[in-house]
Amino acid sequence: MAGLYFDYVVVGASRAGLSCAEAVRAGDGSGSILLISREKYLPYKRTKLSKKLCLDYGPDDFILHDAEWYREQRISLYLDAEAVDLAPEICTLFLADGRKVGYGRLCIATGAAPLALPDTEGENILYLREKSDGCTIFREAAAWRRVAVVGTGIQGIEMAEQFRILEKETDLIGLKTPLMHGKIDAAMSMLIEGLLEKQGIGRRRMTGIDVKTLSKEYDGIVASIGVTPAADWLRGKLDARRGIVIDSFGRTSLPDIYAAGDVTEPLLPFTSGLWHGAEYQGMIAGRAMTGNEARMEPLPFRMKLDLFGKHFYALWYDPVLETDPGVESTVLAALPGIDYCRVLTRKGSVVSVLYSGNPRAGKEIIKPAVKEKAGGSVLIRRLESFQE
Ligand SMILES: Cc1cc2nc3c(=O)[nH]c(=O)nc-3n(C[C@H](O)[C@H](O)[C@H](O)COP(=O)(O)OP(=O)(O)OC[C@H]3O[C@@H](n4cnc5c(N)ncnc54)[C@H](O)[C@@H]3O)c2cc1C
Numbered sequence: 001m002a003g004l005y006f007d008y009v010v011v012g013a014s015r016a017g018l019s020c021a022e023a024v025r026a027g028d029g030s031g032s033i034l035l036i037s038r039e040k041y042l043p044y045k046r047t048k049l050s051k052k053l054c055l056d057y058g059p060d061d062f063i064l065h066d067a068e069w070y071r072e073q074r075i076s077l078y079l080d081a082e083a084v085d086l087a088p089e090i091c092t093l094f095l096a097d098g099r100k101v102g103y104g105r106l107c108i109a110t111g112a113a114p115l116a117l118p119d120t121e122g123e124n125i126l127y128l129r130e131k132s133d134g135c136t137i138f139r140e141a142a143a144w145r146r147v148a149v150v151g152t153g154i155q156g157i158e159m160a161e162q163f164r165i166l167e168k169e170t171d172l173i174g175l176k177t178p179l180m181h182g183k184i185d186a187a188m189s190m191l192i193e194g195l196l197e198k199q200g201i202g203r204r205r206m207t208g209i210d211v212k213t214l215s216k217e218y219d220g221i222v223a224s225i226g227v228t229p230a231a232d233w234l235r236g237k238l239d240a241r242r243g244i245v246i247d248s249f250g251r252t253s254l255p256d257i258y259a260a261g262d263v264t265e266p267l268l269p270f271t272s273g274l275w276h277g278a279e280y281q282g283m284i285a286g287r288a289m290t291g292n293e294a295r296m297e298p299l300p301f302r303m304k305l306d307l308f309g310k311h312f313y314a315l316w317y318d319p320v321l322e323t324d325p326g327v328e329s330t331v332l333a334a335l336p337g338i339d340y341c342r343v344l345t346r347k348g349s350v351v352s353v354l355y356s357g358n359p360r361a362g363k364e365i366i367k368p369a370v371k372e373k374a375g376g377s378v379l380i381r382r383l384e385s386f387q388e
Contacts, residue, residue, distance in 0.1 A: 006034040006076070008289055009093060009103035011083045012230075013037035014046055015275055016261025016282035017109035018064060021075050023286025031290075033075045034101065036093075038110075040080040041131050042067060047275050049134045050155045050224075051306070053162035056138050057131060083110075086237050088254050105256045105289045108234065108244060109282060112227035112262035112273075117150060120211050126222045128159065137222060144168055144219035150209055151224035152179045154305055157192065159222055160201050161307050171202035171218070173209065183303055184314045185322070187331075188354050191340055192305075192312065199308050227273070229263045241265045243272070248296040250285030260285040270299040310339070311359040315370065316352045327351060330380060337361060337388035345376030353379070361386045 008024045010017045013035040021035050037043065044062040055061070070077050078095070085094040086106075093101045114127035126137050141147065145168065149160045152174030163170040172179075178189040179196075196203060214221055229243030239245040239253035243265035250258045261278035271277040277299055284296045305312040321327050321344050332341040337358035344352040353366055365386055369379045 004099060005032075005102040007031035007104040008033045008107070009036065009101055009105075010034070010107045010109055011036045011093065012109035012111055012261070012263070013039075013043045013077065013079075014109065014111055014261070014278070015043075015064075016111070016263075016278040016285075017107065018043045019279045019282030020107045020109060020258075020260055020286035020289070021073075021282075023283045024289055025073050025075065027287060027290030027292045031104070033073075034078065034103075035070075035075055036078045036081050036083055036095070036101075038080070038082040039130055039132070042077075042079070044131060045275075046130075049128055049131065050158040050162070053128070053134055053137060053159055054165040057134055062131075084233055086234060088237060088257060091256065103256075105258065107250075107282075107285050107289060108231075108252070108257065108259040108263055109261045109278075109285075110230040110233075110263045111278075113230045114224065115226040115228055117209055117211055117223050117225060123211050123215050123221070125211065126220070128155065128222065128224065129227070141166060141168065141220060146218045146220075147171070148173050148214050148218040148221045149224070150174070150214075150221060151226075152177070152181070153224060153226075154180060154183070154303065155224040157196070157305065157307065159224065160196065161199070163222075164199055164201055164308075168220075169202075170200075171204050172196060173204045173206060173214070175209075176205045176207065180303075180305075182319050183301075184312070184317060185319075185342065185354055187342065188312060188314065188340060188356060191356055192307065195308060195310055227262065229265070231263050246285075248284075249288040249293050250281060250296070251288060258285040258289055268296055268298040270301045271296060274299075274301075306359075310356060311362070312356045313359075313362045313366070314352070314354045315366065317354055318352070321352055328376075330376070332380065332383055335384060335386060337386055338383065341383055343376050343380055343383075348375045348377065349373070350376050350379055358386075358388055360388075 042063045048062040082096040084096045147163045147168045147170045150173045160172045231240050244259040245265045260281035266272040287294050303314040328345050330343045340356040342354045365382045
């Protein structure tokens with residue numbers, strides 16, 4: 001098949017790819033744009049998958065835009081289409097179904113794939129990255145009584161909650177480190193542990209994960225132990241380490257080829273591995289593709305977790321703050337609607353907030369205070385006067 005050509009081609013139609021296409025359209029009202037997705041669904045909010053695993057998702061659940069939006073924006077969308085090779089010397093991309101697509105500028109936004117547990121040959125270990133994975137897990141889980149969720153990061157915790165909602169006997173299994181290690185402080189980690197225990201989720205701490213043994217004990221094993229950039233099909237074509245190497249404008253080592261989101265080698269803090277980081281990087285790449293360059297800056301880290309009706313939130317938390325002699329820590333006594341709140345300040349300015357309780361306190365107090373750069377004492381006073 002010959003003759004396919006687009007001014008801008010984006011491979012991977014999730015947060016980074018879509019954000020890139022949006023920025024391209026904003027910068028070039030007339031150029032032709034093609035978004036290519038291996039998935040058969042319209043681009044959707046991936047972060048919902050683990051939060052709504054107890055639902056049998058429909059094809060249009062969590063979509064970011066409906067089909068009409070793509071028509072209005074004149075963005076062509078190839079769904080269920082996988083890019084398998086690239087010939088940069090002739091600006092051509094090859095798809096698994098035999099199509100060849102010529103491009104003027106190309107953005108790689110193929111995201112990441114789950115890291116597999118070791119020694120799992122012959123075992124049925126399920127991973128959640130795409131909507132179809134969620135559908136498979138939901139379908140298979142119908143026959144499970146006991147479930148092991150391996151991985152104690154945010155996704156593992158969210159999946160464990162969902163299996164409990166489905167009334168499965170659920171254990172959360174991980175190494176000996178605290179839950180969400182490095183992302184929240186020890187006190188918040190303990191609060192989450194307590195909540196999981198109260199909800200009947202078992203917690204197993206192991207020195208190594210022996211899948212063969214686990215599979216004798218559990219009907220189903222779902223793992224979430226990290227991800228690796230989905231860049232293998234491009235190795236040898238452009239500069240890639242674990243992920244594709246980009247500069248702070250989203251440019252790769254090859255002319256007219258850009259990359260964004262989880263497929264990239266992390267360049268600056270929190271610009272990879274998170275939804276808002278992928279969105280931001282996609283925008284940076286899209287702007288550069290249309291000659292409207294903006295330099296990437298580090299993003300602040302924020303974590304939100306809603307678990308069994310409780311809200312957990314951490315802003316700019318970094319474990320190095322714990323040992324920084326210039327940082328002052330104030331833990332607020334339990335307040336109405338606030339189970340836990342710790343404000344970290346340096347010279348009176350807020351450097352991190354950890355908080356659990358009514359999400360309104362976050363929206364109505366913490367967010368505005370941070371935005372207006374209110375000092376730590378002002379933030380603490382406002383939190384102390386929070387009314388549920
Ligand atoms: C279950 C889950 C929950 C999460 N929860 C949160 C959260 O609460 N907060 C947060 O900040 N982040 C969360 N994340 C991380 C966040 O979703 C990712 O950081 C973000 O989706 C990365 O966006 P991306 O566009 O770079 O890549 P992805 O979202 O991974 O999308 C890449 C797309 O490219 C497609 N693709 C891959 N290879 C090809 C190819 N060769 N040809 C065509 N298409 C291809 C893939 O099928 C996929 O659709 C979560 C991730 C998961 C999986």
